[in-house]
Amino acid sequence: MWMTWKCAVMGLPFGGAKGGIAVDPTDLSTAEKERLTRRFTQELRDVLGPNHDIPAPDMGTDPQTMAWLMDAYSMQEGETVPGVVTGKPPIVGGSKGRTEAPGRSVAIITRAACDYYDRPLSEATIAIQGYGSVGANAARLLDEWGATIVAVSDVNGTMYDPAGINTHAVPSYDEEPNAVTEYADTVLSNDELFELDVDIFIPAAVGNVITEATADGIGADIVVEGANGPTTSTGDTILNERGVPVIPDILANAGGVTVSYFEWLQDINRRSWTLETVREELETEMVDAWNAVCVEYESRDVSWRDAAYIVALSRIADAHESRGLWP
Numbered sequence: 001m002w003m004t005w006k007c008a009v010m011g012l013p014f015g016g017a018k019g020g021i022a023v024d025p026t027d028l029s030t031a032e033k034e035r036l037t038r039r040f041t042q043e044l045r046d047v048l049g050p051n052h053d054i055p056a057p058d059m060g061t062d063p064q065t066m067a068w069l070m071d072a073y074s075m076q077e078g079e080t081v082p083g084v085v086t087g088k089p090p091i092v093g094g095s096k097g098r099t100e101a102p103g104r105s106v107a108i109i110t111r112a113a114c115d116y117y118d119r120p121l122s123e124a125t126i127a128i129q130g131y132g133s134v135g136a137n138a139a140r141l142l143d144e145w146g147a148t149i150v151a152v153s154d155v156n157g158t159m160y161d162p163a164g165i166n167t168h169a170v171p172s173y174d175e176e177p178n179a180v181t182e183y184a185d186t187v188l189s190n191d192e193l194f195e196l197d198v199d200i201f202i203p204a205a206v207g208n209v210i211t212e213a214t215a216d217g218i219g220a221d222i223v224v225e226g227a228n229g230p231t232t233s234t235g236d237t238i239l240n241e242r243g244v245p246v247i248p249d250i251l252a253n254a255g256g257v258t259v260s261y262f263e264w265l266q267d268i269n270r271r272s273w274t275l276e277t278v279r280e281e282l283e284t285e286m287v288d289a290w291n292a293v294c295v296e297y298e299s300r301d302v303s304w305r306d307a308a309y310i311v312a313l314s315r316i317a318d319a320h321e322s323r324g325l326w327p
């Protein structure tokens with residue numbers, strides 16, 4: 001479902017997903033999904049041998065897992081089908097820049113939100129929950145663009161430095177899983193992170209962290225969602241009532257699915273883009289999507305989340321109408 005929303009808000013004619021098949025899974029019947037799952041599981045066992053755990057799609061998966069999935073599918077087809085899954089290592093048909101893409105898109109959208117609310121990035125303070133693929137990549141880029149990253153956290157706690165953290169000197173979760181608290185001079189609890197008085201808070205760890213219990217205490221002026229579903233609907237309502245804008249996940253972290261779309265385009269065309277091309281194209285897509293959401297936000301009395309849903313649903317409705325499916 002995340003992918004459908006993200007593709008629609010980005011305007012991508014693509015149903016692929018990391019760990020998924022490059023068709024819209026909502027088009028498959030339950031029986032067909034079960035049949036494909038059984039078939040892939042058996043094929044993966046054949047590829048990996050009996051002593052490997054088979055990861056659930058999209059949880060604990062990495063580019064190597066995606067290469068295994070491509071191989072398992074390709075064995076059925078009798079030829080390599082690189083476009084069947086995305087998020088693969090670039091050497092076997094993955095896209096350059098895919099790993100950094102969700103964090104990069106979060107940074108691009110954070111910069112756009114700062115511009116919108118007249119807060120130059122060079123004067124903005126930012127706190128980030130989660131220092132993995134999304135959190136660390138967003139933090140480093142925003143740091144490079146002049147923002148002051150005052151706090152980053154992981155599951156163990158929060159590194160805090162009001163003068164600004166040198167994010168490149170702090171290994172990400174992938175590089176060194178417990179680095180955040182080990183490298184910190186000042187460690188705050190994960191509850192204290194929510195309350196920091198900053199311009200922007202970026203939850204980029206797990207879902208359901210901004211809740212009825214935490215939303216009142218959020219100290220930031222703006223929230224940009226890096227994780228999928230970090231805000232519950234009650235949390236969302238509380239932030240709306242408090243006048244704290246929440247830039248939604250389906251827009252902010254959609255760089256992942258967007259570069260997956262680029263990966264699919266490269267695969268079906270048997271081409272390989274440079275990292276610079278990937279970054280330029282992603283920048284263009286993110287700015288276009290931000291502008292489309294802005295139009296709805298400004299012309300209707302809705303939240304940023306609803307504005308993003310309106311963009312996505314309007315595109316889906318237009319696509320149906322163009323086929324003559326609706327009167």
Ligand SMILES: NC(=O)C1=CN([C@@H]2O[C@H](COP(=O)(O)OP(=O)(O)OC[C@H]3O[C@@H](n4cnc5c(N)ncnc54)[C@H](O)[C@@H]3O)[C@@H](O)[C@H]2O)C=CC1
Pocket residue numbers: 102129130131132133134135153154155156173174190204205206207226227228229253256257
């Ligand atoms: N990696 C991707 O391609 C994309 C990921 N996302 C979403 O972004 C979120 C983060 O994903 P990744 O960065 O890939 O994960 P990751 O596994 O690379 O990093 C997760 C980070 O969150 C921290 N963490 C875990 N539980 C926590 C907690 N309860 N409190 C504070 N920190 C905690 C971990 O210590 C780690 O630093 C997830 O919601 C994921 O679904 C969204 C779009 C794309």
Ligand SMILES: O=C(O)CCC(=O)C(=O)O
Pocket residue numbers: 002003006016017018058086087228253254256257260
């Ligand atoms: O690469 C993709 O298609 C999915 C990316 C992803 O995990 C997400 O957007 O939540």
